[in-house]
Amino acid sequence: MRLLLMGAPGAGKGTQAVFIKNAYNIPHISTGDMFRSAIKNATPLGIMAKSYIDKGLLVPDSVTIGLVKERLSEADCIGGFILDGFPRNLFQAEELDKILAELGVKLDACLNIDVDQKVLTDRIVGRRVCPKCGASFHIENLKPQVEGICDYCGAELIQRKDDTLETVTPRLEVYNTSTAPLLDYYKKQGILKCVDGEGEVEQIFANILKALGEKND
Ligand code: AP5
Numbered sequence: 001m002r003l004l005l006m007g008a009p010g011a012g013k014g015t016q017a018v019f020i021k022n023a024y025n026i027p028h029i030s031t032g033d034m035f036r037s038a039i040k041n042a043t044p045l046g047i048m049a050k051s052y053i054d055k056g057l058l059v060p061d062s063v064t065i066g067l068v069k070e071r072l073s074e075a076d077c078i079g080g081f082i083l084d085g086f087p088r089n090l091f092q093a094e095e096l097d098k099i100l101a102e103l104g105v106k107l108d109a110c111l112n113i114d115v116d117q118k119v120l121t122d123r124i125v126g127r128r129v130c131p132k133c134g135a136s137f138h139i140e141n142l143k144p145q146v147e148g149i150c151d152y153c154g155a156e157l158i159q160r161k162d163d164t165l166e167t168v169t170p171r172l173e174v175y176n177t178s179t180a181p182l183l184d185y186y187k188k189q190g191i192l193k194c195v196d197g198e199g200e201v202e203q204i205f206a207n208i209l210k211a212l213g214e215k216n217d
Contacts, residue, residue: 001024001026001080001082001108001109001212002080002081002083002100002105002106002107002108003020003024003026003080003081003082003083003107003108003109003110003111003212004083004086004087004107004109004110004111004186005017005020005082005083005084005085005111005113006110006111006112006113006179006182006183006186007112007113007114007115007197008115008117008120008172008175008176008179008180009120009124009168009171009172009175010115010119010120010121010123010124010127011113011114011115011120011197012113012115012123012197012201012204013030013084013085013113014030014032014033014084014134014136015136015142015201016113016201016204016205016208017030017082017084018135019205019208020082020205020208021082023209024080024082025079026079026080026081026082027076027077027081027082028081028082028084029068029071029072029077029081029082029083029084029086030084030085031059031064031067031068031084031085031086031088032053032084032085033084033134034067034071035049035050035053035059036053036160039053040131045063045067048063049063053161053162054161054162054167055167055170056162056167056168056169056170056171056173056174057170057174058088058089058174058178061089061091061092061095064086064088064092065092065095065096065099068083068086068096068099069099072099072100072103073103080108083096087179087182088174088178088179088182089178089179089182090178090181090182090185093182093185093186107186107189107191108191108212109191109192109193109211109212110183110186110189110191110192110193111193111194111195111208111211111212112183112192112193112194112195113195113197113204113208114194114195114196114197115197115198116198117172119198120168120172121165121168121172122140123138123141124163124168124171125163125164125165125168126138126139126140126141127159127160127163128144128148128157128158128159129157129158129159129160130150130152130153130155130157130158131155131156131157131158132150132153132155133150133152133153133155135150135151135152135153137150137151137157142201144157193211193212194211195207195208195211
């Protein structure tokens with residue numbers, strides 16, 4: 001399964017990716033996670049990326065595309081992958097097509113998780129993440145068993161720096177202008193699948209499995 005996971009900030013991509021990854025036994029490649037790891041390690045890439053991410057803007061294409069190309073060429077991607085957060089604009093989508101052609105593979109599906117824009121802000125501002133294993137929780141909707149502690153690895157949960165009210169607005173604007181038009185790009189390729197991203201996490205995952213099991217148009 002070679003899958004693109006699309007959806008606005010806060011749509012639940014990271015939450016669902018954990019389940020999809022386990023179901024298909026394929027790596028979850030999140031450009032956001034790659035940047036956050038570089039920021040944590042204060043690498044030159046991280047320092048540069050931080051200046052964009054903290055403002056809710058996209059990291060420049062020249063950097064992001066190279067990063068994805070390198071990652072998709074690694075051995076664990078031979079059997080498939082989930083690409084989460086890439087591509088985010090038309091140029092990235094066209095470059096991804098070239099990368100995949102060079103690797104001699106094709107996408108099986110582009111899965112869009114659809115959530116009303118009004119719900120997204122609450123989800124983002126209330127999100128808490130595990131800095132160790134990457135699991136995602138919410139202070140109201142998806143509470144960890146012990147407040148502030150990751151259910152999976154026991155690390156202390158944190159709030160992402162770009163999960164503030166001020167940063168949500170530019171992030172949603174960037175999504176609407178640059179990323180949302182890609183849904184049409186993948187619809188034309190005949191691989192777009194859409195699921196409703198509101199409701200119980202488990203039910204959404206069941207709908208995702210169903211959508212992925214359906215034949216492309
Ligand atoms: P990235 O990390 O990709 O963030 P994003 O796309 O903004 O998406 P999020 O991680 O915010 O949300 P999500 O959909 O994963 O939702 P989650 O499952 O956590 O990118 C961050 C930044 O990096 C970008 O802004 C950009 O600067 C840069 N970047 C990344 N890729 C780039 C690229 N290709 N080019 C250039 N720059 C790039 O869920 C959200 C919350 O809701 C959680 O609290 C969760 O518990 C809760 N929740 C989930 N599902 C449900 C549900 N069903 N019901 C109730 N609550 C739920």
